[in-house]
Amino acid sequence: MGRTLVLRQSSGAGGTATLLRGRVPRGTRKRGLHPFPAVWKRGLSPFPTWQRGQSPFRKGAKRVQPPLPPPAAKHVHSVSVPPPETGAVRTLLLGLAVLLAASTARGADARRGSEPAAREIVIERRYLHLPVKTGEPKVRLRVMDGEKIVREFDIELAAGEPGFWVPCDLDGMKGKRLKIEAGRLPSGSKALEAITQADQLPGAEQLYKEKLRQQFHFSPRIGWNNDPNGLVYYKGEYHLYFQHNPYGWAWGNMHWGHAVSKDLVHWQELPIAIYPFKYGDWVYSGSAVVDKADTAGFKKGDEDVLVAAYTSTGRGESIAYSNDRGRTFTDFEGNPVVKHSGRDPKLIWYAPGKHWVMAVFDEVDKARGIAFYTSKDLKAWERQGRIEGYFECPEIFEIAADGDKSKTRWVVYAANGDYSVGMFDGKAFTDESGKNKFNYGNAFYASQTYSNIPEEDGRRIQIAWGRIATPGMPFNQCMLFPVELTLRTTDSGPRLFAEPVREIEKLRGRKHAWQGETLQPGAGKNLLAGVGGELFEIRAEFEVGDAAEFGFNIRGTPVVYDVKGGQIVCKTAKAPLKPEGNRVRIQILVDRTSIEVFAGGGRVYMPVGVVHPEDSKTLETTTTGGAAKVVRLEVYELKSAWE
Numbered sequence: 001m002g003r004t005l006v007l008r009q010s011s012g013a014g015g016t017a018t019l020l021r022g023r024v025p026r027g028t029r030k031r032g033l034h035p036f037p038a039v040w041k042r043g044l045s046p047f048p049t050w051q052r053g054q055s056p057f058r059k060g061a062k063r064v065q066p067p068l069p070p071p072a073a074k075h076v077h078s079v080s081v082p083p084p085e086t087g088a089v090r091t092l093l094l095g096l097a098v099l100l101a102a103s104t105a106r107g108a109d110a111r112r113g114s115e116p117a118a119r120e121i122v123i124e125r126r127y128l129h130l131p132v133k134t135g136e137p138k139v140r141l142r143v144m145d146g147e148k149i150v151r152e153f154d155i156e157l158a159a160g161e162p163g164f165w166v167p168c169d170l171d172g173m174k175g176k177r178l179k180i181e182a183g184r185l186p187s188g189s190k191a192l193e194a195i196t197q198a199d200q201l202p203g204a205e206q207l208y209k210e211k212l213r214q215q216f217h218f219s220p221r222i223g224w225n226n227d228p229n230g231l232v233y234y235k236g237e238y239h240l241y242f243q244h245n246p247y248g249w250a251w252g253n254m255h256w257g258h259a260v261s262k263d264l265v266h267w268q269e270l271p272i273a274i275y276p277f278k279y280g281d282w283v284y285s286g287s288a289v290v291d292k293a294d295t296a297g298f299k300k301g302d303e304d305v306l307v308a309a310y311t312s313t314g315r316g317e318s319i320a321y322s323n324d325r326g327r328t329f330t331d332f333e334g335n336p337v338v339k340h341s342g343r344d345p346k347l348i349w350y351a352p353g354k355h356w357v358m359a360v361f362d363e364v365d366k367a368r369g370i371a372f373y374t375s376k377d378l379k380a381w382e383r384q385g386r387i388e389g390y391f392e393c394p395e396i397f398e399i400a401a402d403g404d405k406s407k408t409r410w411v412v413y414a415a416n417g418d419y420s421v422g423m424f425d426g427k428a429f430t431d432e433s434g435k436n437k438f439n440y441g442n443a444f445y446a447s448q449t450y451s452n453i454p455e456e457d458g459r460r461i462q463i464a465w466g467r468i469a470t471p472g473m474p475f476n477q478c479m480l481f482p483v484e485l486t487l488r489t490t491d492s493g494p495r496l497f498a499e500p501v502r503e504i505e506k507l508r509g510r511k512h513a514w515q516g517e518t519l520q521p522g523a524g525k526n527l528l529a530g531v532g533g534e535l536f537e538i539r540a541e542f543e544v545g546d547a548a549e550f551g552f553n554i555r556g557t558p559v560v561y562d563v564k565g566g567q568i569v570c571k572t573a574k575a576p577l578k579p580e581g582n583r584v585r586i587q588i589l590v591d592r593t594s595i596e597v598f599a600g601g602g603r604v605y606m607p608v609g610v611v612h613p614e615d616s617k618t619l620e621t622t623t624t625g626g627a628a629k630v631v632r633l634e635v636y637e638l639k640s641a642w643e
Contacts, residue, residue: 117182117192123173125197128180130155131162134249140279141247143168144179152279153253157182157191164474165202166222166247169271203474208642212470212611214591215535215640216507218259218267219470219478220244224251227344227393227446228463228479230273230288230308232326233453238264239326240463240479241273241308243285249476254282256310258326264461264482264503265641274308274320274329281314285344285393288326290452295356296378298330299323307378309358311343312336317360319378338373338381344393347378348451353426361392361414370394370412372427385428389435390414393446396424399460399487401494409487409494413438415446417464421487421494433493440568440575441607443467443594444480460485461501468593468609480607481589481596490603497602500589504537508636517630519550519623527633528552528619534612535638536590536619541631544582548625554590555612559597560622561586568599568606575604583631 230241244257316336447464551560
């Protein structure tokens with residue numbers, strides 16, 4: 001019985017023919033005879049778009065292949081292929097397929113007017129400035145040093161006026177003649193000719209002054225960010241590695257970006273820490289630790305070794321190490337260290353067992369969970385326990401109960417933050433609490449906590465990805481403000497509380513304060529009538545009184561306590577909260593595109609993404625249905641962390 005190959009013009013750059021139906025004879029790919037190599041590089045990449053939840057840009061559980069366009073009837077070729085009996089027949093048939101593919105490609109190029117695009121350039125400055133326009137067709141751009149690929153990534157090159165410019169860092173390449181290849185561009189495109197060189201980033205004069213730039217939340221200078229990665233403290237620096245597309249506004253081209261801070265408020269972005277192993281083998285989420293005892297044997301020099309664990313999309317769970325305080329990393333030649341169906345390794349040191357633990361998202365027969373592996377040297381790992389019901393970006397840590405270090409528990413959670421409290425013996429986790437909701441906002445995802453915090457500090461500090469789009473900007477998304485986690489006993493059992501780290505005080509400017517005021521409904525007195533701006537910290541304590549609802553209107557967005565419902569409300573976000581002795585405590589951080597609400601001393605954590613109206617920079621105290629007493633109210637005008 002014959003096998004049918006159906007060929008069609010590919011939607012990808014280059015006009016290649018794509019195999020739509022049927023299959024190539026067994027064994028041909030191993031011998032390099034596959035007639036459709038471009039399929040694996042372009043249209044039907046083995047690294048398809050990941051879609052999940054509210055974010056079409058980041059990775060998720062379900063790989064969704066981009067839909068194929070309908071074929072043009074005049075350009076579909078069907079070939080009836082008998083079962084191959086000999087190598088010669090197989091080669092002949094494959095040759096026929098290649099000829100048909102080439103014919104289709106040539107016809108497509110003629111119709112589309114596209115042509116190969118390349119340019120040679122002598123590197124005189126650190127950065128290439130590449131013109132980008134979000135929404136343009138993606139092309140695969142290569143920077144070549146002879147036969148060596150220096151950089152390779154997807155980019156929405158601007159055919160005309162750029163929306164913004166992105167840098168391609170070529171540090172150390174000065175004086176070399178490099179070739180820039182961009183597949184096929186529309187005929188007459190000037191995109192490659194528009195590329196310039198500079199020692200500064202594009203738009204450096206406006207950096208951090210952009211209209212939608214968060215002023216005390218970290219965001220990358222240019223490009224996309226999602227998950228925080230590798231949160232580790234070392235020698236006075238908080239390291240923030242993060243999922244980063246340096247070449248566009250949307251998700252893609254995953255690298256590990258890098259920033260450092262001495263106080264969790266003022267951040268300095270550094271060069272990319274970990275580049276992809278190769279195109280298509282992206283650097284997904286992971287963690288970092290300080291290998292103080294040099295268990296892996298990577299140490300060279302006086303600095304302790306920082307070891308990062310990440311998911312290599314083409315290989316598996318991998319590690320890399322740094323001997324220069326986390327600035328650059330060397331990929332371990334024995335990668336991958338773990339192969340399984342999953343991603344996002346979180347490393348911790350388990351002192352009682354004197355071994356490392358890797359908690360990693362794991363799928364077995366479509367069942368999602370967290371698997372635990374152990375190792376003595378970070379290189380050889382043994383699979384141990386597993387827990388069900390968790391999806392990507394796992395976290396595990398030990399924490400004191402009610403501040404008592406003699407009474408500790410372990411906390412486990414995954415990307416959405418819902419957590420369990422229990423015990424961990426270094427190999428298996430025992431749940432004692434069931435799953436509990438952690439955040440009630442619309443912007444929280446994929447948080448991680450810092451490792452190697454000094455014992456004299458002792459805080460459990462968390463940073464999450466702030467899923468907040470910034471349309472029209474050269475950057476996209478941000479990190480939520482760092483919070484301190486504590487485990488406290490409540491009437492519902494042990495619960496995690498989250499409060500802004502104390503370092504927020506470094507940004508405080510002018511203070512406004514009131515005590516013992518009564519709010520009246522209707523056209524009552526607005527305590528905040530004389531306060532305006534963009535950046536605020538608000539701390540308030542109310543007595544419920546006979547009001548139905550009370551709180552604030554923040555630049556047009558109500559943040560209120562609903563007395564009858566017993567809940568805090570901000571836009572569509574709602575969180576249950578019981579008054580404490582007829583009082584309600586609220587703390588709010590306001591930045592250009594976010595409102596983060598903390599209530600009940602951290603019992604409620606509600607980060608909300610909101611782009612405030614440009615013409616509204618006012619604050620207002622509100623009450624409906626009756627009076628509410630303001631026990632105390634403090635409003636701090638905050639300074640920009642970028643100044």
